[in-house]
Structures are given as structure tokens and as C-alpha cells.
Amino acid sequence: MIRNYIKIALRNILRYKASSMINVSGLAIGLCSVILIALFIQDELQYDQFFEDSAQIFRVNVEGKMGENEFYAGYTPPPAGAKLVNNFPEIESYTRIFRPGVNVLQNSDDQEKQFNEDNIFAVDANFLELLSYPLAKGDPKTCLAETNSIVITPQVAKKYFGEADPMGKILLYGEDKSPMKVTGVLHDLEDLPASVKFDILVPVENFGVVNYFNWSWVWLNMVTYVKVTEQAAANPGLVQHLESQFSEMLRVQAADAFKRIGQPYEEFLEKGNKWDFHMQPLADIHLHSGDIVSSITEHNNIKNLYIFGIIALFIIILACVNFMNLATAQSSRRTKEIGIRKVLGSARSQLIRQFLTEAALFSFIATMLAVLLTILFLPVFNEIAGKSIGLQNLIAPEIWMLILGLALVTAVLAGVYPAFYLTSFAPVNILKGGIGKNFKSRFIRNELVVFQFIIAIALIISTIIVYTQLDYANSRDLGYDRENIIILNNTEKLGAAEEAFRQEIAALPQIKSTTISSNVFTKGAFGDFYVPETNEPGETVSQDLALSSYLVDDRFIETLDLKLKEGRGFERRFNDSLSVVINETAARQIGWENPLGKTIRYPGGQQESYTVVGVLKDFNVQSLHTPIEPFALFSKSSQSYTSPTSYITVKLNPGNPQRTIQAIEAKWQEFQANVPFEYSFLDEDLAAAYVTDRRLAKLFGIFTSLAIFVACLGLFGLVAFTAQQRTKEIGIRKVVGAGVTDIVRLLSVDFIKLVCIAVIIASPLAWYGMSRWLQDFAYRIDIAWWMFALAGSFALMIALLTVSFQAVKAAVANPVKSLRTE
Template identity: 65%
Template sequence: MFRNYFKIAWRNLLKNKFYATISIIGLTIGFTVGVLILIWIQDELSYDNFIEDSGQIYRVNINGKMGDNTFYAGYTPPPAGAALVDNFPEVESYTRIYRPNAGVIESKTAEGQHLFNETDIYAVDPNFLELLTYPLAKGDPKTCLQSANSIVITPQIAKKYFGNTDPMGQILYYGKDKQPLKVTGLLKDLTNLPATVKFDMLMPVQNFGDVTYFNWSWVWLNMATYVKLTSQTTEDPKTLTNLESKFPDMLKTQAASAFERIGQPYKQFLKNGNYWNIHLQPLTDIHLHSGEIVSAISDQGDIQNIYIFGLIAFSIIVLACVNFTNLATAQASRRSKEIGIRKVLGSPRSQLIKQFLTEAFLYTIISAVFAVLLVALILPLFNSLSGKTIPFHSIFSNGIWLILLGLTLLTAFLAGIYPAFYLTSFKPVNILKNSITSKKNGLLRNGLVVFQFVIAIVLVISTIIVFTQLRYTQQRDLGYDKENILVINNGEKLDAGVESFREEIAAIPQVEDATSSTGIFTKGSFGDFYVPQTTETDNMVAKDISLGSYLVDDHFISTLNLKIEQGREFDARFNDSLSVIINEAAAKQIGWENPIGQKIRYPGGNMEYYTVIGVVKDFNLESLHSSILPFALFSKSSQSYDTGVSFITLKYKTDNPKELIATIEKEWKNYQQDVPFEYSFLDDDLNAAYKTDLQQASLFGIFTALSIFVACLGLFGLVAFTAQQRTKEIGIRKILGARVTEIIKLLSMDFLRLVILAMLVASPIAWLAMNQWLQDFAYRINIPWWAFLVAGIAALGIALITVSFQAIKAAIANPVKSLRTE
């Protein structure tokens, strides 16, 4: 029987090639988008699942408040892991990650010397690969990081430094001291591995003096700590909650001496309204559920993106189903006699329903096959746009193919269920008398057309607003110059020669000015807390303030064209070693109306007081996702702290920056032969901060275009069918003198009214959705009214073009042929 169903379904498909093609194209696009988004979602949801016992592993986060500033970070002080293991039997073990500054790695092989500056070197505890089970191709995870002179590398690094030679046992030389490191482990390729933390090299953390020096500190937050809990603890949520409730008491004991050492008694710190709390976050939640948790080593996404793109995939599949349903019900009158005769000959309704569901299944199975082939073709482009490296074979793994099969069956059912029941509901006597009414059918089709365009218009409005916000982020005044700014990395590798090098390049005719600093915009900053000095006449209570800061020279403000609002900038004619320039946000948070001459004390270092000599206009350090926070510029001569990092930034005036860069590189090699010359343009660095937003906007735009195409595809088929149904009417009207424009208006207006109705429904939906999306930006646009007007005009224009094509074709047809049409 089913074989017969398929034969009839195939014959009907061949008989109605035009409508079948429209349906299959729509379903193919729907499936293609669905599969692409499905494998993207699957990849997002699978982060860190490869790690053994991942359900027992947690990252230790810290949530703190200093003065009016709060933060939540995926970092901990160095002693946090050991303290948790020592104080709580629920914590089995811990491991830590420290990200040092970029370092030079060198190899010496028969082919010659290979020397590169590496940024993805992580320092870890010896048990790192035991607790976080990244796959090793060679080596023992229990021993490969035990020795201080060991290193574990990826296949890409092995190829880079040793070619096709087996890297195990080979020697790499690290840093300016050329510390020899023996390759004791080779990782498997991590490129396609869904991991929140990825790296090129692993070294024992004992090589880095910063970590051992600050092992006493509970305020030096530069390590990521992971703990493994007992299985009993993770099985019972109450036990986990009870464990976290004990942490504050532990901190009162453990952190007290560290806070006392920096002149900030912990009890007084808490009494002032501050807090310093640690929390546990499940390893598998880090990627999608980190929200405002800051981390420079973790690949942190957003669960909202899963919902957004999942909804888009669902919407486009529904659009394709709506097309199929619309076209199937539109052709009801064509197949009514077939149904009537079958019923008269004794076919039960259930048999007819099975027949039409079989036809829907045939359409969907053909579309699914085409979709898989299309996915294979466009997956590289999709990966490029989404920033992923998803392999094609992932479709046939992890249950994706079962989901695809289920999606195919579900789509067949959803697309075919109404036509099946509708077409089989006609009474034979009415069919054979041609007395079938189609009013209800027409209302359904109109409702589905409105539904299609509501989805399409919502996506169009959303796309316009997304790109408008991104353009705003790129054009907004950030408080400094970003054009024609060149940033040179690794200034710290020049040691004492950094100032001489800065002077050399500043003297190049194409260079307007050059500066040396410990930080530059988009590349992080040093953060710590400070205490404003108060006097008896200040009428204010001293409270801690958290400040991000750079150590800069006296050319920093002029090079970046920062605006001094009060006071002066650093000047070589003065001794500014105990001077500080703060931004407006810092002055406002402290409550200083006249900050010049006021002092702040730095609890670190030697408890020095720094006098405010200037207030700079607020500027954005990072992307506009983040608000402007209190910030300070200290003179490099203060040496109040050491980040071990230095950047040389210059402003140039030339139409040929390549020539300038070549000149600077030549000068660099005169100062440092063993460190590769690396640079970037500040505007490119800023654009990179919006890389994820731009990727998502591009995908959003593509999916929006596809949704419009699918909606118009269905509209095209409906207009073609309507024109065909009204062929004789059109012929008679033309004979009676109707003009072509009147015929076009006759066939178009009903559909354009539906698009207008869809626009009215879609506008408030889009406004609510995009208002929520914009909440992620600290600096955002007001939703523009013209976005709705543009979307509406675009939808009407596209619909009009779609309708007009068939309407014109029908209007210019020979009326004699129209009247002969049966």
C-alpha cells in the first residue's frame, strides 16, 4: 500500500512541477538553515563535555565590591585552591591556570633556527592534565608537567618548530634567558575541540615568580582555579549550597592577613560595605552562562544567542511549512474531483489522509537530501562567518542525524497534516457538483501569508537595528584618536632601551608623536583599589575606590589626543613620580568637585600618596559593551607596580604606512634581534572587540534574507495560482476594456493589504525583542523610528515585485487564449 502511495505522490509531483519546485526550494532552505544552526547550537552546548567527570569540576569565581565598584571575575587569588582543599572535605583537588605575558620561543634544528613570539602559553599546576583531561597524543598526563623544565605543545606548534620530526624529547628555549624546556607531551589537535580554554603550550607554573611571590595574597587576582568536588557533593544540590555558605567564614580567616598587609583590615573592609566572595561555577556552564563574569582566558558565549538563532531556525522551517500548506490548500479545487471519485469508489478518509501525508513526506525527504548536500557546500563559509571550525561529519555524529531525521518527519507531519485533513473533508456530492466553498480556505491562506511576513519583517527590523548599533559603536567618539595610530607590542623586551627606541621612531618625519605605556586601549589594564585622602574639612567618609590604570610617559596624552578637563598632563620638567591623572568617572565616584591637589593612597607598594594633577575627559578602554569605569594614569617614573608589559604607540601622518612600518621594523632590529617585530593598528584592535557582534550580525542578515526569500517564494506561488484561477475573469475584463495596470492592481492589492497588516503586527514584536538585545550595550542607540518605516517599505516593495511579476504576466496574456482555458 505504501508503495502505491509513493507512486501516486511522485506522479503528482511531476504533474505539478512549478508548485512542487517552490515547495521543495522553500523546504530545502528551511532544512539547510535548520541543520546549520543545529550543529552550531550542538557545538555551543558541548563545551567542555570532553573532560572526564566534567559534572564534578567547577571554576572558582570571585565576586567583589570596593567602594561603589563591583566586579565578578573568573579569577582567584593564588592560595584559593589550596585553601578550599585544606578546609573542606567536599573538595577533592584543584588545579590553576596562569597566563603570563607573551614570550619568545626558539628552537634549533638541522633546518636552522626558528624563533617566534608566542601569546598562547599557559602556566599550569602539574596535575592540570589529570584534572582537566585534554587529550594527549603522546606523553603521560600524570608526569608530563612535573619537571620545571618541561613543556607540552599542540601539533601546530610541533610542526612550526620541528617540522615533521617527532617533537617528543626535543628542546625549546623560552624567554630572554633562553630557558631550555623539554617537550614531554604532545596534545591532540585542539582546533575542533569545544573547550572554553584553548592554548598552544603548557608550562609548569613554578617557572613564574609572580605566582610564587603572591602566594600569600588574596587580592592578586590573576589565576583561574578549578576544583573537583566529590560525587556525593554534586549529586545533592543542598550539599553544594551548604558548601558555598561556608566560604565567607573561611575568607575571614584566610584573607585577613593579606588585607592587613596592604593596610586594609578585612573586618573594616567588610564594615565599609565592601565584600569579597568566592563562588563555584559548573565547568559546563562557563561557556554559555557566565553573564558578567570577566575572564581573559575563557571562550565565553551567551545562552541568549542559542535562543535567538534557535528561534530563527524554527521560524524559517515554519515559513517553509507554511508555504507547503498554502500551496497545497490553494490547489484543493484542482484535486477535488480526484478526491470525490476516490470517495465514491470506496476509499476511506484515513486512506486519503495517508496519501497526502505520504506526499508531504516525499517533498520533505527530497528537501532534506538537498539540504545536506547544500550544507556540505556552504559549511566552510558558515564557519568563516560564525568563527567556528565545525567539520561536516558532525552532522552524522552526536545524534545530529537522528535529530535531522526527526525534524524531517515532524516537518512532513506539520506541513501535511492540515492539507490532508482539509482535502479529505469534502463531501463527494459537493465535489462532483462543483459546489465547494473556499472562503474558509482563503482565510487560512491569508492568515498564513500574514504569519510569514510577520516573521520576515521582524527579522528585517532587527537586522537594521543590529547594524545601526554596530555602526554607532564604530563611529562614537571614544575620547581619544583611533585613526592613524600604530601600536608596537613587546616593548618590555627592549629593557632599558625602550625610551631610546621611542625617541628614535618619534624622530621619523612621518611620526607626529610616540609614547611608551604599560597598557593601551583594548589590551587590558592594571586594576587595584585605592583610598582617597580626606581631611576634617572634607565632610566625606574615606572609602575605597577601584581604579584601572596605566603607567605612562609624558607623551601619552598628546599622542592619543586625550582631553585634559582640569589641571595639567605629565611633564618632563616636573618630578611626577608621585602624581596621578584621574578621569571624570573617578572624580565623580569619589565625590571631588575640585580634585586638583587631592591625594589617593595606594595600599600596595610602599603605601604612597599620589597627588592629583589633572582630570582627563572620560574615554572608553574596551568596547561599548562596557561602561566607563574610574581610571587613572600614573607616571612611569612612579614604578608603583610592575605589569611586565610595555607598548609603544605612535601617531603617524602618511599615505604609505607600509613604508613607515618597514622603517620602524629596521630600527627595532637594531635594538632587539631575538624578538620578532609585532604591531597592530588601534582601529583594527577596536574592531576586533566587536568581532563576535559582527559575526552574529552577518549571520542574522543572511538568515533574514533567506526568510524574506522563503516568504516571497510562497507569495509568488500563491499569486501564480490566483492568476491561473482567475484566467477567464482576466480575459473578460480585458475584452471589456480593462487596462493592464487595472489587472495588476486587481491581483496585487489583496496581497499587499496582508503585508501591511503583517507590518503592523511585526513592529511591536521587533521593538520588544531589540530593546532587550540592546541591554547588553552600556552605550546604545535609541531604537530609530525609521527602521520600522524602512522595513515596511522594503517588505511592501519586495512583495510588490513578487506579485507584479505574475500579475503582469497574467495581465498581458492574450484574452482569446484566456477564454479558451478550461
């Protein structure tokens, strides 16, 4: 019997080629979209799962509050790991990461093999034991035991040693060319689902700054991972209890460090400040760190996975709805077949099995086609999504279970309604041609069309909002000039010759101005807290002020075109070593109405006080994801702090910059031939902060387009069904003088009404969803009425084109043939 069902199904597929092609293509596109989204979600969920004992590993984060500023960071002070192990038996071990910044690496046997390396991690000797990154060569227990050891990736090995075996070879590290012996080679980390990736590992003992700050509990430049016991890992309540004891440990351990910087810990807490540790499971870092500051971690947002999961669900439902509509559209072609088979004694159950078999066959063919489409488009999808998903992911058991499950569910969802609907009528009604003309049938089909376009329009609105927000991020006035600005990196390597080099390049004809600073926008900042002071009678300041800051020269404000609200910037004619320029947010948080002349005191060091000589209008230091925080510029002659990094910012006159860059590079070679020249454009650095958002927007656009296409297939099917039902009516209207336009209007009006209903329902749903998404941006657009109007107009236009195609086809048909139709 099954064989007979399949034979009849194949005959019907071949008989109605156009409808069958639409059915199969709609299901295939829907299934392909779901498979691609599933591969994306699977890849995201796998992050950090490959580590041995990953369930026992946690990252230690710091939650802090200073004055009005609160932060949550994936960093700790240097002594945190050791103290946690010593104080809590539930914590077995720890390991740390310190990022030393850019350093030069050179092949000891080939001086031409010299490069700047910025993805270097200084780590504890047990790093590869606790975090089991795969090693191709070397022993994870010993490869970082010696101070002069270095572990590299295959890409680094090839860059310095070609195809030769790198083990035991020597690399010269840093400006002092310290010899480092290659003791390990990692497997390729590029495709590894790890939230932290690197190129080079060296022992942290090589960096005196870490040892120097081993007393500090506020120098947050280490990433610390701890491994807890199996019992603790299996009991979330025990981990929470463990965390609750950290605050008491900090009261004891951090007291001397806070006293040393002029801020007694108890007094610090009494002011309403906070300094506490939390443990974050390793597996949560990639997807659950939206509010946690970390420059070394590859983050995504779990919300994005929910969004794409919902899109996948919607697309497959749209594809199934299409099948239902197209099946009912074909019903008039098969009414006689059904009626005759019923008259000849076929049971309804046999007919239901026949139609379910056809749906299963369609689903099987569509699934095979979907898999082929996935293989074909996977490289393009990887490029857009920034992934490296391979075919091995496609053959993973869970993916094939999903594919088979989708094929089964699709067959049932797509076939059950037509099967029960087409077989529900009495033979006499079927043979009279009354099938599908009752109100209930029309109502169900109309509901399905509205449902399809609710989804499509909601996705269109969401895509418009995503692209508008990204355009806003790219075009918003950040408070400074970002055009024709070049950032020269690693200029601290010039040492005492940095100023002389700046003067040399400043004389080049295409250069408008230059400036030296410890940091620059998108390149991080120094953070510390200060005590605001006042000389006004009766005026008090009760809160500390957390400040991010740069050390700059007297040309910084001019070169970046920062706007002064009041006061002045740094000037050569003044001794500004004890001056500070703050932004509006800093003045507002302190509560100063007239900040000029006021002072802020650094509680550590020599207790220096800095006089406010200027107030800058607020500007964005990072991306629009980050709110504007209290910020300050200190003079490079300041004694507030020293910085390990330095940058020269160059403002060019408009024109072709390449010749100027070549001239700057030539000057660099004169001053520092041992360090490769590196630069970047400021606008490109800013754009890099939105890479994830742009990928999200592209994926949104692609899947929205697919959803619209699939929805239009459903509409196409319903118009075809309606045109078939009204064949005689159309013929009569044409005979009595109706034109093509009249017929098109007749068939289009009802469907346009359905799309309008979908616009009304989809708009608040899209508004709610995108309002939640926009909360991830500190500075965001307002959702405007025109976005809904544009989406609605676009949906109406697409629907009208789809309807018009079938309507025109019906309108130009020969009325004589229409009137003879039975």
C-alpha cells in the same frame, strides 16, 4: 495500496513540475537552515563536555565590590586553591593557570627558529590530570612534574622542529634562554570544543611572581579549577552549601593579606565592600559567563543559542506553511480528480492517505536535498560562524534523529491541512468548481500569510538593529584617536634601552609622535583600590575607589589625543612621580566637584598619596560591551606599582604606513635582535572585540534572507491560487477595458494589506527582543522609528515584486482563454 499512492504522487510531481520544484526547494531550504543551526547549537553545547569527570570540575570565581564598582571575575589569588582543599573535604583537588605574557621561544639547535609566543600557560603539575586535554605523546601524570619541562601542541612542534619527533628536544625559553625539555605533545586543540585553549604549557614554579604573591588575597592573576567529590557534584544543594561557607573562610584567611595592604578586612566589609568566592560548573563556562571577566576563556552567550533556535523553528514553520499554501493553490487543478474519485467510491480516508503520502514524498525528497545542501554549504557556514564543524558531526546519531524527526514532522505539518481541506467538500461542490471560495478558507490562508511576514519582518528589523549597533560601535567617538595608530608590542624586552629606541623611531619622517605606557587600549590594565582623601573642611569621602590604570610618560595624552576636561597632563618640567590624572567617572564616584589638588592614597606599600593634577574626559578602554569605569594615569616615575608589560604607541602621519613599519623594524633589530618584532594597528585591535557580534550579524543576515525567500514562496503560492480562482473575472475585466495596471492593482491590494498588518504586529515583538539583546552593550543605540519603517518598506517592496510577478502573468493572459476556463 501504498505503492499506488506513491505512483500517483510521483505522477502529480512530474505533471506539475514548477509547483513541485517550488514545494521541494522551499522545504529543502528550510530543512537545510534548521540542520545548520542545529549543528551550530550542538557544537556550542559540547564545550568542555569531553573532560573526564567534567561534572565534578568547577572554576572558582571572585565576586568583588569596592566603592561603587562591582565585578565578577574568573580569577583568584594564588593561595585560593590550596586553602579550599585544606578547609573543605568536599573539594578533592585543585589546579591553577597563570598567563605570563609574551615570551620568546627558540629551537636550541636552530637559532633561526625563534618566535614570540603569547598563548603560554604556566600551570600546576597536575593540570593535565585534572583537566584531561588529550595528549598524543607523553604521560599526563608526569609530563609537567619537572621544572624544565614543556608541553606543546602539534602546530608548535611543527613550527620549531618540522616533521621530526619533538619529544626530548630542547626549546630555549625567554630572554635568558632557559632550556626546556619537550615532555609532551598534545593532540590538535584547534577543533576541540574547549573554553580554554593554549599552545604551550610550562610549570608555574618557573615564575617567581606567583610564589611572591602567595600571601596575597587581592592579586587576581590566577585561574583556579577545583574538583569536588562525586557526592557533592550530584547534589547541587551541597555545592550551594559549600559556597555559603567561603565567606567565613575568607574572613580568616584573607585578614592578614588585607591588613598588609593597609585595609583591615572587617573594615573593608563594613564600608559595604564585598570579597567572595563562587564555584561555576565547568560545563557552564562557555555559555554562561557573559558578566564574568576572563581574558583566557572563549565565551559565547546562551541567548544567542535561544535566538538561533527560535529562527530555526520559524523557518521550518514557514516552509510548512508554504507547502500548505502551494497545495491549496494547486487544488483547482485537482478538483475534478478528487470529485470523480469520490463519485467512483473512494473513501475520504483513502484520499487523506493519498495527500499525506504526497506530502511525505515531498518531505523525503526535500530532506535528501537539504542534506546535500548542508554538505555543500557547511564550509561556507563554518567560515562565517567561526566554527570547524566537520561531516562527522552531520552523521552523529542525535543529528540524524533530528533530521528524520524533521522529515516526519514536516510531512505531517505540511500535508495534514491540504489533506483534510481538499477532501472535505461534497463531490457536487467540487465538480461545480466551488472549492476554496468560502470565507473561512480565505481567512485561514490570509492568516498564514500574515504569520509568515510577521516572522520575516521581525527578522528584518532585528538584522537592521544588529548592524546599526555594530556600526555605532565602529564609529562612536571613544574619547581618543584610533586612526593611524600603531602599537609596538613587547617593548619591555628592550629593557633600559626602551627610551632610546623610542627617541630613534620618533625621528623617522612619517612619525608624528610616540609614547611609552605599561598598557594600552584593548591590552588590559592594572587594577587596585585607593583611598580618596580631602583637605576641604567638612568634606568627607567614605568609600574606597577601585581604579584601573596605566603607567605612562608625558607624551601619552598628546599621542592618543585624549581630552583634558581640566588641569594638565604630565610634563617634564614637573616632578610628577606623585601625581595622578583621573577620568570624569573617577571624580564623579568620589564625589569631588573640584578634584584638582585632591589626593588619593594607596593603602599598601609606602602609603603614598597622589595629587590629582588633571581630569580627562571619559574614554572607553575596552569595547562598548564594557562600561566606562574609574580610570587613572600614573607617571612612569610613579612608585605606585611596577608592570611586567610595556608598549610603545606610534602615531603616524596619513599615508602608506608600510615603509615606516619597515624602518621601525630595522631599528628594532638594532636594539633587540633576539626578540621578533611585533606590532598591531589600534583600530584593528578594537575591531577584534566585536568579532562574535559580527559573526552573529552575518548569520542573522543569512537566515533572515532565507526566511524572506521562504515567506515569498508562500506569498507566490497564494497569489497563484487567487489568480486561478479569479480567472474568469480577470478575463471579463480585460474585455470591458481593464489594463494590465488595473489587474495588477486588483490582485495586489489585498496582499499588501496583509503585509501591513504583519508590520504592525511584528514591530513590537522585534522591539522587545532586540531591547533585551542590546542590554549586553554598556553603550548602545536607541531603537528608532526609521528602523521599523525601513523594514516595513523593504518587506512591502519584496511582497509587491512577488505579487506583481504572478499578477502580471495573469493580466497579460488571453481573455478569450480565460473566459473558456472551467
